[in-house]
Amino acid sequence: MSDVLVEVRDAAVQLGGRTVWRHVDATVSAGEFVAILGPNGVGKSTLLKAILGLLPLSSGTITRGAGGADRDIGYLPQRRTFDASLRVRGVDVVRLGLDGDRWGLPLPGRRSRAANRRVHELVELVGATAYAHRPIGECSGGEQQRLLIAQALARRPRLLLLDEPLDSLDLPNQAAVAALIAQVCRTEGVAVIMVAHDVNPILPYLDRVIYLGRGGAATGTPADVITAPTLSALYGVPIEVLTTSDGRLVVVGQPEAPAHHTDRHA
Amino acid sequence: MPGFSWNIVDDIRDMWSVPLILNAFRAGTVVAVIAAVVGWFMVVRRQSFAGHTLALVGFPGAAAAVWLGFGITGGYFATCLAAALVIALVPGGGRRGGGAESATIGTVQAFALATGMLFVALYRGFLGGPTSLLFGSFLGVSRRQVVALAVVGVVVLAVLAVVGRPLLFASVDPDVARAHGVPVRLLDVVFLVLLGATAAEVSQITGALLVFALLVLPPATAQLVSSRPGRGMAVAVLVGLATIWVALFVAVYSPYPIGFWVTTLSFGGYLLVALYRRVRPVSAR
Numbered sequence: 001m002s003d004v005l006v007e008v009r010d011a012a013v014q015l016g017g018r019t020v021w022r023h024v025d026a027t028v029s030a031g032e033f034v035a036i037l038g039p040n041g042v043g044k045s046t047l048l049k050a051i052l053g054l055l056p057l058s059s060g061t062i063t064r065g066a067g068g069a070d071r072d073i074g075y076l077p078q079r080r081t082f083d084a085s086l087r088v089r090g091v092d093v094v095r096l097g098l099d100g101d102r103w104g105l106p107l108p109g110r111r112s113r114a115a116n117r118r119v120h121e122l123v124e125l126v127g128a129t130a131y132a133h134r135p136i137g138e139c140s141g142g143e144q145q146r147l148l149i150a151q152a153l154a155r156r157p158r159l160l161l162l163d164e165p166l167d168s169l170d171l172p173n174q175a176a177v178a179a180l181i182a183q184v185c186r187t188e189g190v191a192v193i194m195v196a197h198d199v200n201p202i203l204p205y206l207d208r209v210i211y212l213g214r215g216g217a218a219t220g221t222p223a224d225v226i227t228a229p230t231l232s233a234l235y236g237v238p239i240e241v242l243t244t245s246d247g248r249l250v251v252v253g254q255p256e257a258p259a260h261h262t263d264r265h266a
Numbered sequence: 267m268p269g270f271s272w273n274i275v276d277d278i279r280d281m282w283s284v285p286l287i288l289n290a291f292r293a294g295t296v297v298a299v300i301a302a303v304v305g306w307f308m309v310v311r312r313q314s315f316a317g318h319t320l321a322l323v324g325f326p327g328a329a330a331a332v333w334l335g336f337g338i339t340g341g342y343f344a345t346c347l348a349a350a351l352v353i354a355l356v357p358g359g360g361r362r363g364g365g366a367e368s369a370t371i372g373t374v375q376a377f378a379l380a381t382g383m384l385f386v387a388l389y390r391g392f393l394g395g396p397t398s399l400l401f402g403s404f405l406g407v408s409r410r411q412v413v414a415l416a417v418v419g420v421v422v423l424a425v426l427a428v429v430g431r432p433l434l435f436a437s438v439d440p441d442v443a444r445a446h447g448v449p450v451r452l453l454d455v456v457f458l459v460l461l462g463a464t465a466a467e468v469s470q471i472t473g474a475l476l477v478f479a480l481l482v483l484p485p486a487t488a489q490l491v492s493s494r495p496g497r498g499m500a501v502a503v504l505v506g507l508a509t510i511w512v513a514l515f516v517a518v519y520s521p522y523p524i525g526f527w528v529t530t531l532s533f534g535g536y537l538l539v540a541l542y543r544r545v546r547p548v549s550a551r
Contacts, residue, residue: 100434134495
């Protein structure tokens with residue numbers, strides 16, 4: 001597991017003259033399941049976009065190793081759902097992830113048959129066979145999220161970047177989609193970096209977490225990082241981490257960032 | 267030309283022996299095809315408002331061209347394409363559901379109609395006044411105009427054949443498309459220019475106010491029938507062609523204008539399919 005896909009070194013990002021975060025260090029290796037955690041507005045999506053190369057750093061470096069090229073990354077941005085009246089089928093959306101960036105008409109032939117096979121495979125992998133041929137606007141939030149994960153996996157990426165994929169799902173769907181992502185990570189050997197607001201649905205599957213604060217980030221295993229001393233040191237205020245009887249973690253006292261959430265839905 | 271008989275084949279032969287009507291059929295065919303294909307993308311992208319604005323802006327262009335003695339076709343294309351570029355270059359212009367811009371666009375629409383009326387008034391000898399520019403006319407489509415429509419139509423379809431797939435990606439899923447290297451912003455501009463050219467073409471048959479009869483209704487009907495992109499566009503083309511052919515046929519024998527027939531037929535077709543879908547909702551096709 002020494003195959004490093006992404007290395008973040010002393011990175012900082014400024015948006016509109018305001019430093020979002022700085023002194024962030026992190027390493028993600030092949031096949032790892034990593035979560036980016038932190039309170040609202042701390043810049044979790046911003047870190048994902050910086051890793052994608054969509055945002056420039058104001059200092060530090062982010063290097064992507066072999067297997068971290070653009071083509072090897074599947075990206076699922078933060079979003080609300082597709083409009084209910086959008087009459088494009090789930091399989092078409094998955095197919096766009098495979099060859100939607102190609103110019104010219106998708107003519108029938110060997111390439112097209114191979115693409116159809118791959119789409120079929122992906123739809124089965126995420127368990128979306130029952131509704132993949134319906135217009136995606138008519139699918140539920142959980143169904144759309146599964147189809148979008150299939151889309152992000154279309155080109156057999158070695159790294160999946162997911163921005164709050166569990167957002168706006170109900171609890172059973174959160175658990176099911178989290179299990180699906182973990183399964184993809186384990187069986188397909190795809191490294192996952194996932195922005196999450198709540199760590200609990202993915203806690204059993206995580207290898208490492210990147211806990212973001214304004215002055216830096218704490219990285220390591222969940223057991224090392226999500227503790228009162230580590231988070232108190234990160235935020236500079238006393239923070240408590242409580243464990244409920246069913247093993248869920250509750251972080252109490254972490255400061256919410258100021259109200260201008262420039263990284264949300266941006 | 268003899269009047270209507272129940273022998274449809276003879277009727278059509280009679281009609282097509284009149285060059286004026288034959289030209290109308292040729293022009294209508296070209297316009298119906300590109301309106302259906304471009305309209306399909308417009309409906310998916312939710313840019314109907316931009317499409318309507320572009321068509322309205324064509325009205326003063328055409329009126330000014332008549333007043334100044336230029337060809338009416340050139341007037342439509344010049345203003346529609348210029349307006350498409352302006353909308354494309356305004357930040358956030360023409361983007362779906364732009365609430366803040368809708369007031370601006372509404373103002374531009376009103377002003378376009380006003381200047382159009384001014385040019386019509388300045389040109390005193392205008393036969394029939396602004397009616398044919400606003401509500402369509404099939405008489406007076408010249409051979410040169412048919413050729414111009416066909417050339418522009420072929421160019422529009424050729425560009426769409428090249429950019430169609432990334433354009434669909436950028437329309438459905440702009441963030442992911444951008445991450446896949448699709449030039450989303452450039453495609454926004456390209457599509458608006460295609461839409462401007464199409465609005466200019468359709469206006470010449472249906473008039474500036476009734477472009478939606480061919481630009482929105484056939485694709486909307488097709489989307490009720492199929493949610494596959496290729497099949498949806500094919501159905502839209504068939505619906506558009508059926509609409510314009512039947513409308514022209516009826517218009518030749520009736521005293522009412524072509525714009526009325528095209529709009530009524532395409533609306534009726536949409537209504538029938540929508541009612542059928544109510545009874546038999548099949549979304550997996």
